[in-house]
Amino acid sequence: MVSTVEVFDPRVGCWMAGESMNDSRGYSAAVVIGNSIFVIGGLNEDGKVLDxxxxxxxxxxxxxxxxxxxxxxxxFSAILL
Structure with a gap:
């Protein structure tokens, strides 16, 4: 489980390191709404399922x-339509 974030910049066509999240998590879902990225749930370092x-x-x-x-x-996955 990690707090690190990788961001794809389509203007230059590459991935780069982004600002780390506050909490380490894995197997979470992410969705973009407006100008915000939301990361939902996942597992923490102790294997606890998050809400x-x-x-x-x-x-x-x-x-x-x-x-x-x-x-x-x-x-799981999250998709905004």
Missing amino acids: TVECYKEGIGWQSTTSRAVGKRCF
């Missing part, structure tokens, strides 16, 4: 939100 949500906004960075996933989730 927490972190939000990234450029210029502000990663923040924990008061939102919670609909139950604890891992090994």
Whole structure:
């Protein structure tokens, strides 16, 4: 489980290191809504399934939100239509 983030920049066609999340997690889902990235659920370093949500906004960075996933989730995807 990691807190590191990799960001793809289509303008230059490569991946680069982004600002790390507050919490280490793996097997989470991510979705972009507007100008924000939301990372939902996953597993923490102790193998605990999470219901927490972190939000990234450029210029502000990663923040924990008061939102919670609909139950604890891992090994899933999130898509916004």
